[in-house]
Amino acid sequence: MLESLMRKFTFLGLCIEIMTDAISLSKLSKLQRHNVGNMKDMISELPEGVLLYILSFLPTKDAVRTTILAKTWRYLWTHLSVFDFEVFCHQHGSKPKQKSENRLINQVDNLLQRSNRVERLCIKVRGTIDAQKATSLLSNTLLHKVPDLKLSIEIEYINDMFVLPNSFSASQSLNNLYLEFDFNLNIGDDICFPSLKTLYLSHICFVNEKSAQRLLSGCPVLQELTLFRCSLLNVKQINVAMSALRKLTIEGLGLGYPFHNCTIKFDVGNLLSLSYTINPAINFFLVNPTSIVDASIHLRHLYQQNEQLHIQSVIELLSRLSSVKTLSLSNYILQCLNYAKDTLHLLPSFDNLMHLDVFLDYFRTTNEALASILCKTPKLEVLHINKGSSLFFDEGWTSNSLPCCLKSSLKLCFISNFHGNEDEIRSVQFLLENATVLEYINIFCSEYLSLNLEELADVRNQLQHLGLGRRCIIKLQ
Numbered sequence: 477m478l479e480s481l482m483r484k485f486t487f488l489g490l491c492i493e494i495m496t497d498a499i500s501l502s503k504l505s506k507l508q509r510h511n512v513g514n515m516k517d518m519i520s521e522l523p524e525g526v527l528l529y530i531l532s533f534l535p536t537k538d539a540v541r542t543t544i545l546a547k548t549w550r551y552l553w554t555h556l557s558v559f560d561f562e563v564f565c566h567q568h569g570s571k572p573k574q575k576s577e578n579r580l581i582n583q584v585d586n587l588l589q590r591s592n593r594v595e596r597l598c599i600k601v602r603g604t605i606d607a608q609k610a611t612s613l614l615s616n617t618l619l620h621k622v623p624d625l626k627l628s629i630e631i632e633y634i635n636d637m638f639v640l641p642n643s644f645s646a647s648q649s650l651n652n653l654y655l656e657f658d659f660n661l662n663i664g665d666d667i668c669f670p671s672l673k674t675l676y677l678s679h680i681c682f683v684n685e686k687s688a689q690r691l692l693s694g695c696p697v698l699q700e701l702t703l704f705r706c707s708l709l710n711v712k713q714i715n716v717a718m719s720a721l722r723k724l725t726i727e728g729l730g731l732g733y734p735f736h737n738c739t740i741k742f743d744v745g746n747l748l749s750l751s752y753t754i755n756p757a758i759n760f761f762l763v764n765p766t767s768i769v770d771a772s773i774h775l776r777h778l779y780q781q782n783e784q785l786h787i788q789s790v791i792e793l794l795s796r797l798s799s800v801k802t803l804s805l806s807n808y809i810l811q812c813l814n815y816a817k818d819t820l821h822l823l824p825s826f827d828n829l830m831h832l833d834v835f836l837d838y839f840r841t842t843n844e845a846l847a848s849i850l851c852k853t854p855k856l857e858v859l860h861i862n863k864g865s866s867l868f869f870d871e872g873w874t875s876n877s878l879p880c881c882l883k884s885s886l887k888l889c890f891i892s893n894f895h896g897n898e899d900e901i902r903s904v905q906f907l908l909e910n911a912t913v914l915e916y917i918n919i920f921c922s923e924y925l926s927l928n929l930e931e932l933a934d935v936r937n938q939l940q941h942l943g944l945g946r947r948c949i950i951k952l953q
Contacts (some may be wrong), residue, residue: 554590560598588620596624626654663687681707717743725751756785775808787816798824804833813845836863856881860890896935
């Protein structure tokens with residue numbers, strides 16, 4: 477092991493010296509004639525900054541192992557600024573698991589006591605750890621003013637309660653926090669994140685309305701918030717004002733038993749980017765959403781028995797996003813709109829929309845909804861269609877009923893997962909004939925088409941024939 481590490485460091489050290497012109501070509505030639513086993517330990521004589529630069533390329537566990545190399549290396553790893561700990565706690569037998577937990581906690585404590593320059597700390601526990609140990613681990617990191625903290629752990633029992641340490645209220649230096657675990661999370665009265673700018677919560681269950689409200693309200697300068705597959709228990713209403721928030725991502729937000737409707741209101745007067753997966757059981761309201769530039773809206777599943785509820789949620793949310801410049805819609809959203817043909821007139825005109833990203837399904841059920849949206853995007857310049865195997869524009873359009881964006885603004889069209897079937901070829905022809913200012917059509921082949929070279933050549937010839945004499949460039953890749 478020692479010889480292997482020395483070989484790695486010898487190579488890295490030589491590379492650094494070459495880049496900084498620290499050694500001459502003659503010295504390099506001399507070093508190459510010696511075997512690692514009998515050469516002088518020149519790596520340990522390098523300046524500390526260079527040695528730390530070498531260590532920064534290694535995983536934390538390998539950086540810690542360098543303590544056996546020589547006296548110079550004994551505590552060198554503690555002077556790094558980024559650490560990534562990962563430990564596996566055995567699930568069979570309490571003694572091995574407890575030993576792993578204690579070794580992890582002691583290792584982190586040792587690091588924090590010796591170093592005052594930790595900028596980013598990642599701790600991932602594979603296996604299980606009880607809530608009390610997790611609380612202790614988090615408290616220790618906060619006391620040492622770590623600005624960027626990521627903690628990903630599993631729990632001993634699904635009903636374990638994790639109480640956020642009160643030391644959070646004194647954590648003036650914490651800028652980025654990532655928490656991922658299945659604990660039931662309880663938030664105390666005095667919790668506050670005075671300097672927190674990024675908060676990522678994954679698989680966390682808020683046990684009551686107060687906990688969710690306190691946590692989200694206790695971030696006065698938060699700029700980016702992500703809630704990934706989190707749950708709300710006994711939560712009926714949350715009202716949060718986050719004036720500094722610029723990016724909001726909510727995916728898979730659910731309600732625990734007993735099931736009930738929940739209302740969440742975000743007052744986000746300066747929000748720029750929104751990514752939201754709709755849960756019809758949650759009434760999601762955006763207050764002052766006019767600043768949003770980029771929105772991505774998804775529907776996780778579409779159940780026909782809840783069709784009306786889905787439609788209402790989609791229409792209401794899109795109506796608040798009329799000012800966006802970039803919009804991405806999933807295939808379930810388009811299916812939902814297609815079911816609501818009688819209510820499509822309720823959709824707003826997206827007067828500022830310049831980039832539209834849509835995902836079509838394997839059938840034609842979403843194309844009519846897409847056509848309706850195009851009629852409400854007068855300034856659209858870029859259209860990206862990510863599809864299954866169906867793409868077919870409405871042949872019933874007349875010159876007077878064509879969306880105005882086709883005639884006056886659409887310049888770029890991207891089509892992904894292109895199979896080259898008859899409907900798709902006809903859709904490309906439709907675009908060429910009706911999108912009068914279109915400059916480029918970039919087509920990305922499906923895996924099926926890419927592997928069938930003969931069929932690919934035929935599709936390429938058809939597209940080239942369609943493009944003859946036209947100013948629009950068709951690119952198949």
